[in-house]
Amino acid sequence: MSAAARTGGQAAQPDGTPHLRQLGVLVVGGDAVTRIGLRALLATDRHLTAAGEAVAGPTAVSTARQQRPDVILLDKGAPQGNGGLNLLPALTPLARVLVLTRTLDPAVIVSFVRDGASGCLVHGDFTPDELLRAVLHAGPEALRLSPLAAAAMARYLHGGTPHQRQHTIPPDTLTRRERQIMELVTQGLSNVQIAAALSLKEKTVKNHINHIFGKLHAGNRAEAMAHWLGTARPRVPADSAHTHTSARPRPPAPAYGMPTT
Numbered sequence: 001m002s003a004a005a006r007t008g009g010q011a012a013q014p015d016g017t018p019h020l021r022q023l024g025v026l027v028v029g030g031d032a033v034t035r036i037g038l039r040a041l042l043a044t045d046r047h048l049t050a051a052g053e054a055v056a057g058p059t060a061v062s063t064a065r066q067q068r069p070d071v072i073l074l075d076k077g078a079p080q081g082n083g084g085l086n087l088l089p090a091l092t093p094l095a096r097v098l099v100l101t102r103t104l105d106p107a108v109i110v111s112f113v114r115d116g117a118s119g120c121l122v123h124g125d126f127t128p129d130e131l132l133r134a135v136l137h138a139g140p141e142a143l144r145l146s147p148l149a150a151a152a153m154a155r156y157l158h159g160g161t162p163h164q165r166q167h168t169i170p171p172d173t174l175t176r177r178e179r180q181i182m183e184l185v186t187q188g189l190s191n192v193q194i195a196a197a198l199s200l201k202e203k204t205v206k207n208h209i210n211h212i213f214g215k216l217h218a219g220n221r222a223e224a225m226a227h228w229l230g231t232a233r234p235r236v237p238a239d240s241a242h243t244h245t246s247a248r249p250r251p252p253a254p255a256y257g258m259p260t261t
Contacts, residue, residue, distance in 0.1 A: 021187065025168075026060075026064055027039055027042070027075070029100075044132075052157075060072075060091065061090045061091065071138050073135065076099055087116050088112065106155045110153060118138040120250070181205060184198075185225060209236055
């Protein structure tokens with residue numbers, strides 16, 4: 001049964017106007033637990049209704065053709081072997097597709113969009129409410145991207161190379177918001193620009209950056225970026241430096257204009 005026949009009325013409007021009917025959502029992914037969790041979340045919004053679920057693969061295409069959903073939520077968190085990426089060209093003609101992924105590779109994220117995805121959200125980079133809003137407003141009028149996905153696309157569009165960073169800090173050192181801000185800092189955005197991109201106050205961004213400096217033991221933006229990008233030089237232990245300088249004390253500085261002996 002089609003979404004229109006199932007609920008009647010008009011689809012959701014991206015400007016936030018009330019929905020006149022529910023949107024049917026098909027959940028596609030390789031992990032059963034993730035699919036169950038996504039369906040449970042979707043059920044909390046009265047504007048959404050389940051249109052089934054499917055494992056990423058040929059079954060997903062046949063299910064989409066049968067259920068005719070308005071939106072397909074394609075989880076790419078599972079291993080690449082599930083064929084999720086190749087599904088996009090087959091699924092996008094059938095419904096709007098919102099991709100959930102764990103990659104930060106700009107080339108991969110851009111490929112999702114090129115294959116017709118209506119949006120891309122990076123796991124750990126969005127809240128449940130943000131996911132629901134992305135599903136409700138997915139459409140051709142605006143591409144729905146989480147902040148990290150948007151930053152990855154910006155790197156690609158500005159000639160950046162694929163995301164191959166080797167972080168030298170544990171992944172849980174920074175909070176989700178701090179990671180979002182650091183991604184934008186590495187793009188050269190100012191505090192004002194970051195505040196606008198994340199809908200925050202400039203003072204809030206400044207406080208976050210000060211916290212980041214403390215956690216990364218950085219004195220400025222350049223040092224923080226070096227740690228975040230994995231290019232920071234190893235620190236010389238303070239006791240080691242003290243040992244070397246105390247063993248050979250410096251001679252007194254000569255008077256100005258007088259030669260040394």
